[in-house]
Amino acid sequence: MAARNGRRRHVDKVEKPSGTNIAEYPIMSDKPVILVTRKLPQAVEDRLRSDYEARLNPDDHLYTSDELIERAQGADALLPCHTEHLSAEIIGRLPDSIKAVANFSVGFDHVDLEAAKARGIIVTNTPDVLSDATAELTIMLMLGAARRASEGEHLVRSQEWRDWSPSFMVGIQMTGKRLGIIGFGRVGQVTAKRARGFDMEIHYTDVRRLPREQEAGAIYHDSPEDLLPHCDFLALHCVATPETRNLLNAERIALLPDDAIVVNAARGAIIDDEALIAALKSGKLAAAGIDAYNNEPDIHPGYRELVNTFLMPHIGSATRETRDAMGFRAIDNLDAIFAGREPRDRVV
Ligand code: DGY
Numbered sequence: 126m127a128a129r130n131g132r133r134r135h136v137d138k139v140e141k142p143s144g145t146n147i148a149e150y151p152i153m154s155d156k157p158v159i160l161v162t163r164k165l166p167q168a169v170e171d172r173l174r175s176d177y178e179a180r181l182n183p184d185d186h187l188y189t190s191d192e193l194i195e196r197a198q199g200a201d202a203l204l205p206c207h208t209e210h211l212s213a214e215i216i217g218r219l220p221d222s223i224k225a226v227a228n229f230s231v232g233f234d235h236v237d238l239e240a241a242k243a244r245g246i247i248v249t250n251t252p253d254v255l256s257d258a259t260a261e262l263t264i265m266l267m268l269g270a271a272r273r274a275s276e277g278e279h280l281v282r283s284q285e286w287r288d289w290s291p292s293f294m295v296g297i298q299m300t301g302k303r304l305g306i307i308g309f310g311r312v313g314q315v316t317a318k319r320a321r322g323f324d325m326e327i328h329y330t331d332v333r334r335l336p337r338e339q340e341a342g343a344i345y346h347d348s349p350e351d352l353l354p355h356c357d358f359l360a361l362h363c364v365a366t367p368e369t370r371n372l373l374n375a376e377r378i379a380l381l382p383d384d385a386i387v388v389n390a391a392r393g394a395i396i397d398d399e400a401l402i403a404a405l406k407s408g409k410l411a412a413a414g415i416d417a418y419n420n421e422p423d424i425h426p427g428y429r430e431l432v433n434t435f436l437m438p439h440i441g442s443a444t445r446e447t448r449d450a451m452g453f454r455a456i457d458n459l460d461a462i463f464a465g466r467e468p469r470d471r472v473v
Contacts, residue, residue, distance in 0.1 A: 157201040157463050158222075162188055162209050165229065166445070169452025173204075177459070194218045201225070202462070204455055207232055213240035225462045227455045231255055231312075231442075234365040234392060238473045248473040249458035253311055254450035255442035259390055260315035262441040263360055266388040266414025267304075267320075269435035271358075272296040273412070276432050297386065297411055299323050305356030307349055307372070308363025308391065309335060316360055317343055328355045331363075353380035358388065365392035375400035384411040390441045393419035402427035405434065416441050 158178045164185035165173070173179040180196060182188070187208060188196065193215065197203065202225040205211065211226065216237055225247040226236060233250050241248050269275070273296045280286040280294075301324045306313045309329040317327045318341070327343035330352040334345045346352035349372065353359070359381060363369050373387065374397040381387075387410060389396055398419055404410045412433040418424040421439055428434050442451060458468040 160197050160200040160203050162205040165452050166449050168449055172456055190215055202227055202459055206230055207235045211236040213237040216240040227458045229451050229455050233472050242473045247462055247471060249468045249470045250472055251451045251454040252470055254454050255447045256311040256315045258444045258447040259312045259441040260319050262416055263316045263388055263390045264319050267299055267358055270386050270412035270414035271299050275435050302357035303328060303355055304358045305352050306360050306362055313362035328352055349377055353377055356381055356385055358386045361389045361391050361395050365394040370394050371397040378404045386412050388414040390416040393417050398425040405431050
């Protein structure tokens with residue numbers, strides 16, 4: 126439960142202390158005002174409403190920049206998603222009352238951290254709680270791409286499926302293959318664990334080598350260049366930063382074995398779209414499974430035109446359990462901030 130010093134604005138219904146009647150008896154509450162930019166799970170909104178003065182978005186429309194700034198007037202914190210691009214310009218226009226941005230996301234590339242820091246705005250994210258869901262989706266992308274799920278589904282739904290033969294819809298087997306992971310953080314490690322269920326040999330690269338117990342047998346490579354030739358499947362799980370923008374470019378794709386499969390459930394910015402599409406068209410790569418894109422939802426049209434892409438609409442964390450957990454984690458961070466404690470997931 127959060128309270129805010131010295132500011133009162135909220136009217137609650139209470140029972141009159143001396144009588145038996147329930148009446149509108151205005152008391153002023155002292156709760157911080159939270160601007161919630163998107164519709165959140167019911168249990169999350171219930172907790173927000175109970176502990177805060179929550180400005181919700183019941184019809185879940187995407188706020189324009191002006192609308193966001195207008196609705197933020199007098200608020201103490203924002204609870205946005207990655208759909209809100211909190212650029213330096215937007216952060217500069219936020220009212221002085223905003224003390225925190227408690228993201229409903231593990232990714233925070235949509236927030237200009239330097240601008241937030243310069244204004245003394247605390248920024249938090251929601252790590253850990255979405256690792257299982259995102260790793261599940263990553264395995265689905267690998268299977269979907271390798272077993273030509275988009276083509277197969279289309280054939281059945283469109284009634285174009287006519288026949289069966291030994292050469293019909295033949296894909297690539299995942300079992301026993303080598304999986305390379307770029308970014309061996311929480312999601313990467315869970316993906317590796319699930320992939321071991323398919324007897325895959327795990328290779329990874331990250332900014333530094335992990336302790337042996339966290340590697341769990343995964344083979345470390347000290348650069349993407351060293352990793353790529355060992356990847357029958359490549360899964361991208363690194364964060365999107367200026368350093369990782371277009372990390373998977375034409376030169377690096379050329380280092381993958383022929384017929385490799387690329388999957389991305391992290392951020393679109395990590396991939397050079399033109400280079401990936403060219404490699405899928407030329408047959409250098411067998412297929413790609415993608416859940417995160419540049420410029421969502423107006424993705425590069427080339428992906429839609431290819432039959433060897435398995436495309437999902439950024440749903441890595443979209444399970445009931447995980448969406449609740451993300452919301453609660455964001456509220457935990459707000460609770461800490463308004464209680465004067467250090468939030469668990471502070472990124473700035
Ligand atoms: C995340 O948490 O970063 C997911 O991509 C959803 O925003």
